[in-house]
Amino acid sequence: MTFTGVGVSPGRVLGTVRQMPAQVSEPPAGEPLDPSTSAEDAAAALRAASSAVQADLKSRAERAHGDAKAVLQATAQMATDSMLLKTAVKHIDRGLSAERAIWEASASVAEMLHNLGGYMAERSTDVFDVRSRIVAQLRGVPAPGIPTATTPFVLVAEDLAPADTATLDPDQIIALVTSGGGPQSHTAIIARALGLPAVVAAVGADALADGTEVYIDGAAGTIVVDPGAEELAAATAWTAMASRLSDFDGNGRTADGHLVPLLANVGGAKDAVAAAAAGAQGVGLLRTEFCFLGRDTEPSIEEQVEAYRGVFDAFGGKKVVIRTLDAGADKPLPFLTDATEPNPALGVRGYRTDWTTPGVLDRQLAAIASATEGSAADVWVMAPMIATVDEAEHFASMCASAGLKTPGVMVEIPAAALRSELIFEHVEFASIGTNDLTQYTMAADRQLGPLAALNSPWQPAVLQLIGLTVAGAVAEGHDKPVGVCGEAAADPALAVVLTGLGVSTLSMTSRALAAVAAVLASVTLDQAKDLAQLALAAPTAAAAKESVRSRLPVLAELGL
Ligand SMILES: C=C(OP(=O)(O)O)C(=O)O
Numbered sequence: 372m373t374f375t376g377v378g379v380s381p382g383r384v385l386g387t388v389r390q391m392p393a394q395v396s397e398p399p400a401g402e403p404l405d406p407s408t409s410a411e412d413a414a415a416a417l418r419a420a421s422s423a424v425q426a427d428l429k430s431r432a433e434r435a436h437g438d439a440k441a442v443l444q445a446t447a448q449m450a451t452d453s454m455l456l457k458t459a460v461k462h463i464d465r466g467l468s469a470e471r472a473i474w475e476a477s478a479s480v481a482e483m484l485h486n487l488g489g490y491m492a493e494r495s496t497d498v499f500d501v502r503s504r505i506v507a508q509l510r511g512v513p514a515p516g517i518p519t520a521t522t523p524f525v526l527v528a529e530d531l532a533p534a535d536t537a538t539l540d541p542d543q544i545i546a547l548v549t550s551g552g553g554p555q556s557h558t559a560i561i562a563r564a565l566g567l568p569a570v571v572a573a574v575g576a577d578a579l580a581d582g583t584e585v586y587i588d589g590a591a592g593t594i595v596v597d598p599g600a601e602e603l604a605a606a607t608a609w610t611a612m613a614s615r616l617s618d619f620d621g622n623g624r625t626a627d628g629h630l631v632p633l634l635a636n637v638g639g640a641k642d643a644v645a646a647a648a649a650g651a652q653g654v655g656l657l658r659t660e661f662c663f664l665g666r667d668t669e670p671s672i673e674e675q676v677e678a679y680r681g682v683f684d685a686f687g688g689k690k691v692v693i694r695t696l697d698a699g700a701d702k703p704l705p706f707l708t709d710a711t712e713p714n715p716a717l718g719v720r721g722y723r724t725d726w727t728t729p730g731v732l733d734r735q736l737a738a739i740a741s742a743t744e745g746s747a748a749d750v751w752v753m754a755p756m757i758a759t760v761d762e763a764e765h766f767a768s769m770c771a772s773a774g775l776k777t778p779g780v781m782v783e784i785p786a787a788a789l790r791s792e793l794i795f796e797h798v799e800f801a802s803i804g805t806n807d808l809t810q811y812t813m814a815a816d817r818q819l820g821p822l823a824a825l826n827s828p829w830q831p832a833v834l835q836l837i838g839l840t841v842a843g844a845v846a847e848g849h850d851k852p853v854g855v856c857g858e859a860a861a862d863p864a865l866a867v868v869l870t871g872l873g874v875s876t877l878s879m880t881s882r883a884l885a886a887v888a889a890v891l892a893s894v895t896l897d898q899a900k901d902l903a904q905l906a907l908a909a910p911t912a913a914a915a916k917e918s919v920r921s922r923l924p925v926l927a928e929l930g931l
Pocket residue numbers: 656658697783803804805806807808856857858
């Protein structure tokens with residue numbers, strides 16, 4: 372049997388399925404203690420469950436590395452927190468079930484931590500994590516979150532939340548399959564960043580039983596159940612090819628020498644150091660909100676300076692494009708965004724948060740300016756979610772007030788693409804966010820699996836808007852650079868099309884640099900321009916993709 376979804380990160384592997392356990396549901400309010408259980412026994416069961424959760428988290432922490440290890444250690448600590456357990460036991464003593472008692476105790480402890488602010492406030496997420504785990508343990512169901520196993524496995528989930536991905540260990544997980552999620556969803560972005568083969572929107576994959584043997588083709592988007600010799604050969608060939616594709620010599624250029632600097636998308640200093648080691652020619656997108664995800668207080672200027680300087684230091688003498696906070700929709704930041712908005716993707720997000728929470732953007736620009744002092748990096752600053760010419764003008768004036776010399780905008784709303792010529796009168800550059808540009812052009816939520824086909828950056832309408840943006844950049848009176856920093860840049864065939872459309876830099880996860888460089892080097896600039904015209908003229912996204920891919924034989928040679 373074969374399932375088909377949307378391939379979002381290349382790679383061919385064989386492995387065993389592990390399903391992501393379902394979310395733990397809230398025990399009903401007022402759920403009473405079972406009459407056959409005494410309060411003492413319920414309290415003892417609660418203590419035993421919390422110790423079991425702690426032991427599990429500790430053993431996972433021992434096997435994990437880096438950030439995942441630190442997250443797991445902190446959560447393990449919280450599992451047997453004395454205040455948490457004492458409060459829960461009080462609830463049991465007044466007649467609540469152990470499950471409801473720990474649920475309510477967690478809410479009050481989390482609120483108290485939250486009110487303490489700073490580091491303590493951040494621990495409130497750990498409280499909620501252990502709460503779900505303890506309830507699952509009491510109910511005898513699998514713990515929520517990424518499962519553990521003694522051997523590497525293929526993780527199958529409905530979709531992954533940003534918090535899950537913090538504990539996603541690429542040594543344990545060899546591929547990702549989701550039944551939901553679109554090609555620009557968080558899961559897809561993380562899979563590419565980790566170099567894990569991934570298929571999203573694979574309808575029916577949630578029915579695969581744990582332990583099922585599967586073959587995953589992350590480029591074709593297929594999942595073959597009970598694979599045979601053919602799939603084994605394909606997986607073996609991919610492993611050999613992947614090592615050939617692991618080196619990037621730091622040069623993005625076409626076969627006839629047209630330079631296309633290949634930059635990295637990073638979320639902080641750690642990524643930046645890895646990107647520099649992978650040969651990235653600079654940073655095309657520093658997602659500053661990733662430095663502060665999960666925080667519910669605004670980071671201080673000092674914290675920001677430290678976070679940004681870590682990235683600048685990794686790229687001395689090179690370009691670093693830093694994006695101001697893009698809070699909202701798939702990247703909520705509680706100190707800026709309103710979780711109750713009915714339509715977050717169309718709401719107060721990105722640059723717009725300056726209207727509802729003025730001051731945060733000014734302070735961020737001041738922090739960026741301060742981080743650039745004494746840094747050898749060439750720092751460019753851009754705002755996300757710019758829709759109009761006067762927004763671009765206002766952002767440029769804010770940058771000027773902060774002493775920042777190279778202001779730019781992200782073009783990710785069709786209105787900005789259509790009006791780019793006027794926008795370029797105020798800013799020095801633009802970077803196209805194809806993830807959001809596609810979502811807004813096609814009116815298709817980038818996180819929704821059923822809309823994955825609409826949500827493809829191969830949509831000719833999206834390509835046309837990219838072409839218009841470039842045309843506006845080179846219109847009479849100015850000649851300004853336009854980069855692409857959406858996931859489209861990491862698709863080697865689309866990278867050729869973008870180059871042919873006149874895009875001057877491509878920014879992607881550093882894992883994709885070598886593959887993009889190899890495919891770009893297989894065509895001349897004129898061939899890239901011809902392929903761009905072919906894609907623009909195609910009637911559908913699928914036809915655009917197919918006709919371009921069929922003219923790039925190097926893709927098949929490299930297994931991409
Ligand atoms: C690069 C982009 O920004 P993000 O994915 O962070 O919204 C985009 O929208 O293409």
